[in-house]
Amino acid sequence: MNRYSAFSLLRNALSGNRHWSEAWRKPEPKRSYDVVIIGGGGHGLATAFYLAENHGVRNVAVLEKGYVGGGNVGRNTTIVRSNYMLDGATQFYEYSMQLWEELSAALGYNVMFSQRGQLVLAHSVDQLDYFSRKANIMRLNGIDADILTIDEVRRMAPYLDLSPEARFPVYGGIFQGRAGTARHDAVAWGFAHAADRHGVDIIENCEVTGFAFENGRAVGVETRSGTIGAGRIGMAVAGHTTELGRKADLELPIESHVLQAFVTEPIKPLVHQVIAYGADHFYISQSDKGGLVFGGGLDGYNSYAQRGNLGVVREVSEAAIALMPNISRLRLLRHWGGVVDMTPDAAPIISKTPVKGLYLNGGWCYGGFKATPASGWCFAQLLAEDIVPALARPFYLDRFRTGALLDEAGAGPYAWRQ
Amino acid sequence: MQVSGSRLPSGGRIDREKPIGFSFDGRSYSGYAGDTLASALLANGVSLVGRSFKYHRPRGIFSAGIEEPNALVTFGHDGRRDPNVPATMVELVEGLEAQSQNRWPSLGFDVLAVNQVFAPLLSAGFYYKTFMGPTRRAWLFYEHFIRRAAGLGKASLQPDPDRYDTEYAFTDVAIIGSGPTGLAAALSVARSGARVTLIEQDGAIGGQMLSQPSEGAAADWLAAAGADIAGFPQITVRTRSTAFGLYDGNTIGIVERRDHLGPEPGQTRQLLVLLKAQSIIFTTGAIERPLLFADNDRPGVMLASAASTYLNRFAVACGRTIVVATNNDSAYATARDFAAAGSKVTVLDARPASPLADSARKHGITVLQDHQLLAAHGSPVSAVAFRSGSSEARLSCDLLLTSAGWTPSVHLTSHLGIRPIYDARIGGFVPGSFAAGHFGAGALMGDYTTAEAIERGAAAGLGAACFCGRKAEPHAIPTPDLDEGIARDLPALAVPRRGKVFVDLQTDVTTSDIALSDREGFRSVEHLKRYTTLGMGTDQGKTSNVHAIALMALARDQSIEQTGTTTFRPPYSPVAVGVLAGRSIHGHFKPIRRTPLHDWHLRRGAEMIEVGLWKRPLFYPEHGPDVGAAAIAEMKLVRSAVGLVDVSTLGKIEVAGPDALTFLDRLYVNNLGKLQVGKGRYCVMLRDDGIVFDEGVVIRLAEERFFLTTSTMKAADVQSWMEFLAQTAWPDLRVHITSVTDEWAMLALAGPRSRDVLAAAFPDIATDDESLPKMAVVTGTFAGEVLRIQRVSYSGERAYEIHVGSRRGAALADHLMAAGQPVGVEPYGVDAMGALRIEKGFAAGSEIDGTTTLDDIGLGGLAKKSGGFAGAVLSRRPTLTNPDRRRLVGLQCLDAGRQLRTGSILFSEGAPQRGHGIGHVTAVTFSPETDKQIGLALLSGGPERIGETMLATFPVRNEMVRVRVVSPVFVDPDGARIDA
C-alpha cells in the first residue's frame, strides 16, 4: 500500500509511475463484520475511518451500491464553513472545521482544503444585523468571523456590482476567513484510502436490498451476493435514506429533493473567495482548475432524478448576473443535480433508530459536505459505543417530537422551502 | 510560421467577392465571408493557435466543428471579452479580434512549457499525493501557483453591455440536426401537415453535406432538399441554434447566436429559445474520433473529416503532402478530395484490406495496408512514423489526418437519464432507448451511409407525424449517388506503447494517465473522468470519451459493454450565463414593486430603500441630513404632533362568505367570534408546528365579509396558506379569499394631532372617538372612491389607517398633507416607523423570525384557551413551552454615550463570555422619548428578569455595554396616549 508524499511521487515518476498500487483494495465481502456501513459516500467512509482510527474497530465494511463517492460527495459545490448560529449546530460545524484543518495530514491524502474565506453579502440593515448576531455567536465560540463594510467587500471582490443602483444594493457582509473549499472527490477517495489502510473493506457495486432481523434486531444486510452479518449497521445514504429506511419500517421526517450545481469553462483566477449573494439563491467559488462553481436553491419539489430543471438554471443565472455582471459572457460548461435528504429544520439526523442495531446518519440537506469529518467522527462513536456523542445530541431524531428544532432560517416544517 | 495551407482559387462555399479583415494575436489577416476563424487562419497558414491546459504544448486546429479541443481563443476586449471560444465555431466578421490564450509571454514562447519536462511528476491525480506539508496551511501556498497556471482564458472584469432575449416557442415536431437525415425527416413530417422546427447549430443547413465537394451530387442534392424545405411554410428553420439540453416537459433548450450581426444598438446578441415539442427527432449525427499515436497533439494533426470540410467548404487545402491514417473506410473520401485538389496523398490503413483501396489508387493515392501509425514528428508535423509488420519507417508530410471511426452524438438523448448502449458494429455508443414520441435516425443511430440516413430520417419523420396524430404517407426522397466509405467493423484500437499519446487533448490526459488510473483502482468510468479530468474540458470529451472507455476495457481485459459509459450533462456545448438570464437583469431581476405613492415619495425627495421586492421611503431628507437625524426628527413629529406614513406594502386580503368567520377563527389564534361589524382586531396566526407565522389586523366589514392585513414580507405566503386551508383542509367552509394588496393604498396618520387632520380632511365623516373608537372602522368616500378609516396604532400614539383605491393614493396623501398643514403634519419613513414600534414594544419581523412562539413575543394572551386553531396542538410541545425559552423584553442602555447594537449577545454580569449567551438583541433605537439607547431582546426567562442588569456584548466590534432589562413597552405603558 502506497503512502503518498512528494518523495513517493518523485520515486514513482522515475519508474514511469508503474508501481503505484490501488488507492483502496477491491475485497470480496466477508460473511460478517462488527460494523457494516451502508453508503460509500463521504459520511460512510469517514465513519469507517474514524471507527478504525478512534475506536480501534477495524472489522468494518462499507457497502456502496455504485462507485465510491458517486453520490453527493462528488456532486456538491465543495464549500466548507462553520458559520452556524444556533446552540448545537455552532459547535458541531466548528468541530468539523477543526477536523478539516488536519484532514489531509490525517488521511495522508491531499483533499486540497483551501481556506480562502467565505463572504456572505448583506443587502439590508436587518440582514447585516442578523449577520452581526451570527458573527458574535461565532466569536463567542472561538470561531473567526468578521463583519465587512462595503469598502472591505470591494477590496475583496472588485468585480461585484456594489453600486447603489444594483437591484439589491450591498450593505456589507459576514466573512469567515477559515472557510473555503476542498476537492470533493479527494475527500471520498482520501477517506477510502485511509480507511482501507486501517483494514476496512470497501465494497463497491454492492447494493443493500434489505435487512436481516433477529428478534426485532437488525443483524445483517441483504445484498445481491448474499447476507452480510453485522454487529451494528450504520446507514449513511443521504438522498435515499427513506428508501433504505423503509426496508426496516423506519418512519422519518425526510424528503428527497434535487439541488443543482453549475460549473463554467475554466478561466484564469477571478474569484478568490467563496462568495454568497444575500438577496437570492446564488453562491460561487472558483475551482483550482479555473471553473466557476456555483449553486442556488432547491428545485423545489420531491425528486430522485439527479438532474435539475431549466427553471432553476435560469433563476440562478439571473442572480449570478445581478451580482457579477462581468460573467455574463462566460459560459456554463455543465449543470447537474444531487438528491439530498431534506429535513423540516434543515438540520441533519445522527441517531439511534427504533430498530435495535440500526443507526441513522442522514438528513444532511444541502450542507453535508462540510460536515463530513465531524459526521463520521460522531457516527463512529455512536456505532462503536452505542452512546450518542454530546456533539451530535442536538441532531437526534426525538427533536421533532419535543420541538427542539435547529431551524436557523426559520423557514418552518416545509422541507422544500428550507 | 510556415505555410501549411492555402486558399484554392475556386470552389467552396465562401464568397470571394467579400473579403474580411481580422486579427489574431495582433497580426492582421484577411479571409472571406463564409469563413470561420479557423478556416481563415488555416488559409493564412497559421498552424499554431493555442497552448494546452496542463503541459502548455503547442496546439493547432484539430477539427472543423463544435468538438474542437485545441483551438480555443479569446475574442474582443473590455466588457465584450469572450474567452475559450473554439475558433472553429466563429463566423468571420469584419474587424474580428482574436487572441491566443494560456501562454506567457507569447504563443511562440511559453514559459510554462517547462511543465512538459516534469510530466512524469504531473501524472493523473498527482496533486492528491503531495503538497501536504510542511504546515497544515501549506496547500494555500501551493494552490496559489497551481491556480495561476490553470484556467484557460481570462474573464472580463466589466459588465457585459450586450442584450439577451428569451423566446418561448412551440412546435409539433422538433428535429435536431439538419444533415441529410434531419432534412429527410423534416420533409416527411411537413408532408403530413404537422409543424416542424428544424434546429441547426451551423450557419447553414446540410450537416455533413456541407463538407462534401461544393459541386457534384451531394451539393445538388442539398440544393434540391433546401428548396423543398423552403417550400413548406410549416417548416421553421433555426440556424446558428444549438440545442444544448433536453428538459422535462419535452422542452428543448436552444441558444441562437446572433453574434455575427455585431453589437448594433438594440440587437440581441444571443437568444434563449425554450422550444416545447410534441415529438422530437434526434438527427444529431456523429463526430469523428482520431487514431491514437505518440505526439498526436502536434499542430498539423487533424481529423480527416475536418480537413475535408476545410477543403470542400472553405476551399482551404491544409497541406500539400498528406498522410491519411485510418482504421476504416470513411477517410478514403478525404484522401480522394485531397488528391483531386492536387495534393500528394498517402493512406496508412491499419487494416489488411479495404474495398476502397483500388479505387483510391486509381486516383493517384498511395495506399499502404496493414500500416500502424506510431508517431508524429515535428511541430508543426513534418513526418510520421509507422510500423508495417515488424519494421518501422518514416514518411514526410505537412499534414497528418486520422480517423478511428465515428462517435454518435448521444448527449441530448441521455440528458433525461437514458443511458447510451455500445454498438459494436460502429464501435460507438448509440441511444439505449427512446421515450414515447422521441425518435432517432441517421449517424446518431449508426446509419452511416447517406442513403440509410435519408431513408431512416424519412421513416422517423413518419413516426413523429403519426405520434402527433397526423396521417402520414411514405414519400420517396431521392438519394444522391455518392461514392462513400463508412466506418463500420473497426479493428481493435491500437495504442502505441511509446511516447506521449493524448486521449483528451484539451485536458492533456494521456494513455499513461488512464493506465495509472486503472492501476490505482479508479475503474468506474466516472472515477476515470474525475481522477484524470478526462472529458471535463469545454469540449466535454467529444473526441475522447469512447477512446477512454476502450482503453479502460483494454486495461481490464473486458468488453466495452462491461466497462460502461458516462452520463452526459447539459449543456451539449457551453452556454453563456447571460443568455440564460435573458432580460431578467437590472430592474427586471425580481421586478421592483412600487406602492401607489412611489412617485409622491420621490417628489418629496425621499431616500428610498429596498424592503423585499418593494421600494419604500427610508426617510425624508427635509427632516435631517442623514437617516439617523431625520428619523429622530420624524419620531419626535409623531410623538408631538402628527406624521403620515405609507403602509401600502402590507398584504391585504378579503375573506368573504357564509363561513368566513369560522374560517378566520380556525386560522388565527384569536377568538374572533365576538368581532362586530365595523371593528377590527390585532390577530396572529401560527404555522402547524406551533411557531408564530404572521400578524396583522382583521376587520369585519360586513357580517360575512372581512378585510385583513399581513406583514409586507409574508403577504404571498399567508395568502397561499389561507387558500390551502380553504381548498384542501376545510373545503366544506364556504369562503372566498381574494388578494387586494394592489387595489388599496394605505396611509397611516399617527400622533396626538392625527384626529385633527382627519377632522379637517373629512368633515363629512364622523371620526370622533365615539363614532370611531379604538380598532373601529368608518367608511366614506374620497374623490369618488371608497375610503376606509380604521383607528389602529403601532406607535402607541393615537393613530388611524386610511385606505383608499390605489389610483387615489397620491391624491389622498396630498389631501391629508393640506388638511394637516395647520397642525404641522409631515411624512415619515420606515426607519422612524420601525423605531416607533420598538419604543412601543411591538414584535415585528426581527422577533417573528420563524423560531418564536406566541409566548416568546409576549402575545400568549391572544390565544383561545379552547384551541382549535392551526398550530395549537404542536405549540404545546415541551421545548416550545419551556419557561427558559427566550422571550421578549426591553433593554435600556446604562452606559451613556455608548451604542447598544442589534445582534449583541446577552450575558449575566460575571458570567463567562462564551457560548451562546442567554439572549440576543433583536432591535435597537435611540429613543427620543426616554433620551436613551433602548432595544428589544429575546432573553431566556424573559419578563422574569426585568430589573436585572446584563452585559450586551458585541465581539465583532470588541464592544460591550451594560443594559437593564425592562418592559418592552417604553412609551406610555398605561396606554393613555392612544386616547389622547
Added chain:
Amino acid sequence: MLAITCPNCGERNSNEFRYGGDASIVRPSHEDPSEEAWFRYVYIRDNPKGPHREYWQHVGGCRGWLIIERNTSNHVVLGVRRAGECR
C-alpha cells in the same frame, strides 16, 4: 421545465405553480387534540421514489390548489385534479 395541466387553466410551466408537499397525508381535524396525529401530519413523510401525490397551487393562474400525481424518479406527471374534488 415541468409541465402541469391545470384543470382550470390548461397546460402551464411549473414556474407558475407553488409546491405544497405530500398530499397523501390527511390533515387532522382542526379540533383534533392528538399531538401524535399532528406530529405525523407535520413531520413524517413516505417520500417514495416513484409515484407521489403532492400539492401544487397555480399561483400564477387560477390560484387553485391541485393534487398532482408525479413520478419522483423521472418527473412524469401521471394525473392532476383539483384538491377539493374527490378521487
